[in-house]
Structures are given as structure tokens and as C-alpha cells.
Amino acid sequence: MIVLLFSCLALSPRAEPAFALVPSVLAVQDAGFEAKLAAAGKDVAKLVELAEASSKAGQEEDARKAWRKVLEVDSKHEAAHKGLRHQFYDGKWFESLTELAKYKREETARMKAKGLARFGEQWVPDAELPFLQLGWTKDDKGAFVDPFEIERAKRNAELEAAGSKYRPDDNSWVAPADFDKWEKLLWKCGDEWVEMAKANEYHAKLEHPWELVSDHFVITTTCDWDGGNLARWHAEKAYPELVRLFGCAPKAKVDVVVLNSLAQYNEVAGNTPLFPEADGFSSLHGAYFADLLFDTSTKPARFQGCGVSYWDRKDAKISAWGPYWARWAAAQSFIDAIDPSWAAIGERVATAAAGGAQVGAPEFAPVFWAEKKVPRWLRYGAASYVERFMKDPLAAEGADPWTMRAFAFTEVKKTGGLRKLDEVFAFKLELKDIPGSSRLYQEAGLVVSYLLDGAPGKDLAGKLEAFQAALKTGKKAEVTKAVEALEKALVKSDKELRKFAGL
Secondary structure (H helix, E strand, C coil): CHHHHHHHHHHCCCHHHHHHHHHHHHHHHHHHHHHHHHHHCCCHHHHHHHHHHHHHCCCHHHHHHHHHHHHHHCCCCHHHHHHCCCEEECCEEECCHHHHHHHHHHHHHHHHHCCEEEECCEEEEHHHHHHHHCCCEECCCCCEECHHHHHHHHHHHHHHHCCCEEECCCCEEECHHHHHHHHCCCEEECCEEECHHHHHHHHCCCCCCEEEECCCEEEEECCCHHHHHHHHHHHHHHHHHHHHHHCCCCCCCEEEEEECCHHHHHHHCCCCCCCCCCCCHHHHCCEEECCCCEECCCCCCEECCCEEEECCCCCHHHHCCHHHHHHHHHHHHHHHHHCCCHHHHHHHHHHHHCCCCCCCCCCHHHHHHHCCCCCHHHHHHHHHHHHHHCCCCCCCCCCCCCHHHHHHHHHHHHCCCCCCHHHHHHCCCCCCCHHHHHHHHHHHHHHHHHHHHCCCCHHHHHHHHHHHHHHHHCCHHHHHHHHHHHHHHHHHCHHHHHHHCCC
């Protein structure tokens, strides 16, 4: 059978000519194109006509030959470059995306050395890029302003011009026709004016919490109004202590969230709920920083990271901790306002707007925290300080104001004492070691307590002042250098520090 098959193939008169036809036809076609190409010579119009005809006939290789011939005559011919799929950028044509990408990388490096960054098709100062990505604009003084704040200021001015009055006790504007309701201490909830009991019931829900405004904070709370008012008071008590430590203050009021129960606190934490966080540190304490919080209802999205705590005023045992955690949350909001991560935020918002990753996704957090100038031990130490190491704001006149700090020292001693300072500075929080991490919070607070109230030597006090001066420059390299010097000075003062805390 096999022999017969090969015999048939060998005898077939149609087998060989069928395959020999194809190359001869292509040869004729090639010869025809080459003749036309030669005939066109350096006549750009004829070469373009030949290229377009070849492309239309599906003969792309011939079209490319014609386009290349055009470029030999006219190196700037746009149609020829496009026909060859070249990329135009910076007044030049690049033969491939790879070549263009290499050029852009080199260009970016050159511009970065000059302090410039790419924004669309233009180069802008590095410091301005995040705000441009966020859609901010400059005011008359050349400072960047959030368009949301511009719109709010405009709306407030219109309300004031119409005779309305601002009520900070619920962050609202009351129209002249409703002044009598204000005088009766009624509160507008939705479309209704109600008494305090109903208002507290209405604002206990996460969908529409109270907002109480003070000189430096906006307290968003689901506690009853009295509880929110106390949280506002405690936040203000923490404020001057934070200014004393950092030597500067936020330029605007900062947001703090105080929830009414542990159940509500657990509900809003995590990496997807209402006030999301990346690391799960809400489980270490009665407060945390919501580092993944963005308002996506605006375009572009707005970062709204803030301190979050809870104050269960119905539980006598837990209620005592409410003021502590409120001050801790206020400190976190304060510090983030003086040490923002605008580059990380701007890049994230721009990427999301272009169809990239979600703004509040967990992978944003490492970049956000890496940009910080204030180290975590000092940030958390400041929060711990105003929580339990500063003078007791509730101490009666004439009473010892340091009883709260004395209790905090005792707690540190009871739970294992102060570890090596280098370990405190490393500040490694671990969810698998909640007691150890909670203790680390307080150890950092103890170190800050010594810095502010322990009568440190001139060298250490000078290092703190140098840190404050560096922080005002806004330059991370200078702050890092100042922090390293401060840490070394603290290590030298280790013996005095422990003596101060009774350890």
C-alpha cells in the first residue's frame, strides 16, 4: 500500500506545478513594485501614492519600503512616519515604543535632577505635581487650594450674605427664618427640627453623625451631643501639647472621628468599611488612623485619612477610656496634617483616575507611610503622650496634675518596663503580639514624656529644637538627620530617662 501511494504521487502530473506557481507569481508582483519604486525616484508625491496603494492592497511590506524611501527624501514627512508606526514626542520621531520609553526614562532622570516632574505633556516643579494631580489650583498668593474648599468657602459666603448664621455645635448654617428654632435649642435632622433626645437618636447612626467644630478640630461623632462636646474639649486640650512637641501646627482644622460603641468601631475598621485602615492596628487600641480613607464621591478623589476612636458612654467601665482614645485620635489627625504624604496621594489619585488601581487599596499604605518625615515611634509616642502622660486636663485646681502620668509609668513597669531604646525607635508593631504592641505605644509615650517634661539636658533639648526647625523646612533629608541626632541623644540620656519614669 505504501509503495503504491508513493508511486501515485510520483506519477501525478499536477502535484509539482501546483506548488511551483506561487513563488513565480510573487516574483512578478515584487518585480512590478520594485519597478514602480524605481520609477518614482525621489518624487515624494509618487512615493506616497505608491505607499498608500500598496497598503490598501494589503501589501504592507511594500508600503513600508515606499514610506522609508519618502523619509530618505524628507526626514520630517509626517504621513511616512505614521505609516511606519513611528512615535512622535518632544519634537522628535521614534521608530519604536521601546526607543521612546528609553528616551522618556532618560528625560525623566534629567528633569528630576532639575527638580521637575512630568504632568501630562508638560514639566512642573516636583513640589507642585501632587496638587496638580489632585486638581488643585493656585490662589492669588500662589498657594495651592483644594477646589472643594474653594467651593465651600463660596457657599458659606453666600449663606452669610443671605443672613444665615453659622452654628459650630452641629457644623450647620441656620437661615433667618429658623433663628427661633435655634433659640429653642432645636436641631435640624433631615427636614425636621427636633429636640436633643431625637437629634441624638438620629445622629447615632453612621449615615448622619454629629459634626462639632472647635478652634482646631472637626469632631465627627455618633456619640450623644454631650459626648461629642466632651471629645471636642479633650481634642483641644491635646492641641497645645502637640504644638509644644513639634513646634508647628496644621494650617486648617483637622478631622477626628469618635464612635459610640465598640461594635460600631469594629464595623468601620478594616480595609473595606467606612473608615478603612491597612494594617489592622485598630485591634491594638481603642483608636487608630484610617490611612486608606478617600472620598470617591468627588472627582478627583480626596484623601480624608484621620484618627478614629470610640467612646461608649453607656458602659461605665469602658467609658472612662473614651477621653484617652479621643485625644489619641486627635493627635494622629494633627500629626498627619503637619506631615502629609502628598506625593503618594497625588500619584494614587492620578493612577485611579486613569483607570488604574483603586485609590484606597491596601498597597497604597506602604507608599503613604514611606513618605513620612516623622518616624512612627515619635508619631505614636506623641499620641500616647497626650493620651495619658500629659497633665491631667480634668485635675481639680490645686490638685496634683501628674496623677495620670504616674499611673501610666506604673502600667509600663507592670507590663515589662521600658525595652532598649533602639527597639522603641524601630517601633515594630505586630498583631500576633497585641500586649507587646500595646506596651510599645506606651513606651514611646514615655520617651516623649521625658523629652517634654523630664528636664532633659541642654544637648537633648537642643536636638529637639533642631528637629522642630528641620520639620518646618519640609525637607525629609533634614528631618531624618535631625531625628537620628535626637535618637542618639536619647540613648545617651537612657539612665536619666529611666530614673524619671521610676524604672
